[in-house]
């Protein structure tokens with residue numbers, strides 16, 4: 001079959017099977033196309049959102065105190081914010097939260113799920129699996145998945161405030177320290193909007209507190225800006241995402257009337273908060289070359305480096321959005337190894 005130009009996209013009436021199958025494993029293609037179709041039903045052109053249908057369509061899983069692959073999970077409510085916690089354990093008991101979990105330093109990952117600020121929860125099946133995979137790969141790690149409030153019902157800065165609440169809580173928990181007088185090894189992580197939240201929570205910690213973050217791990221973080229970049233123009237609608245979708249999510253999240261040069265969206269743009277001289281953590285930034293916003297993500301890496309901060313960039317030219325959701329491709333395995341190394345080399 002010869003594809004006409006512009007190439008139709010997955011989830012549109014013409015399914016772009018040729019182009020997508022070349023780089024996306026079929027199961028990933030089905031998974032992401034399914035989300036894309038669902039999400040197209042949920043966003044309304046007037047900026048409102050069908051939250052009831054969104055909740056109905058999102059497959060959720062409960063926490064499980066029976067160890068599965070040596071991991072237990074439980075939900076905790078911290079001032080009306082739900083946290084789902086994943087721990088390595090061989091017994092079905094929830095540990096004593098007043099005592100150190102391990103006597104040696106171990107990483108604590110505060111994870112912010114993706115979904116462009118509007119979709120998914122910490123109990124969404126895709127994110128429950130991802131958090132479990134983090135613990136499986138770094139067996140002494142604890143993951144705390146933050147069920148932040150979403151747009152359009154809750155705009156900027158609510159998600160950052162929830163992230164901040166979770167960070168302060170984690171910082172004060174005796175079970176997350178290896179001894180009563182040590183400080184916890186807190187890492188901030190997230191994909192898509194979750195990566196954006198991780199950055200802004202780290203920035204708040206660096207500018208307003210004594211809390212020191214051991215590292216940031218951002219997967220395809222959602223950043224943007226007012227101008228259009230070459231990757232946005234070249235990849236618009238090619239691999240699951242259109243610029244129109246992206247613009248809708250920014251409009252739903254940013255303060256009413258703000259444009260995409262707001263520092264929440266464009267942290268190194270014209271309204272940026274200077275980062276040089278701040279105790280900003282080291283970052284591991286994963287960028288998929290077939291994500292239309294990858295120019296903004298690379299700009300973020302350069303912005304951090306120009307401000308004097310340490311960044312490990314993992315650029316996977318042929319990866320698409322969501323490649324890390326199923327362990328069926330080399331990019332995913334390589335990134336999991338990078339995360340494990342980053343955690344162990346920054347955990348003191």
Ligand SMILES: C=C1C[C@]23C[C@H]1CC[C@H]2[C@@]12CC[C@H](O)[C@@](C)(C(=O)O1)[C@H]2[C@@H]3C(=O)O
Pocket residue numbers: 032035036039114115116117120126191192193240241245321322323
């Ligand atoms: C409208 C959206 C939102 C997408 C992209 C596009 C279609 C598929 C969505 C997801 C669905 C699964 C993951 O949450 C996600 C992070 C992913 O990989 O694909 C989402 C992504 C995003 O929020 O950035």
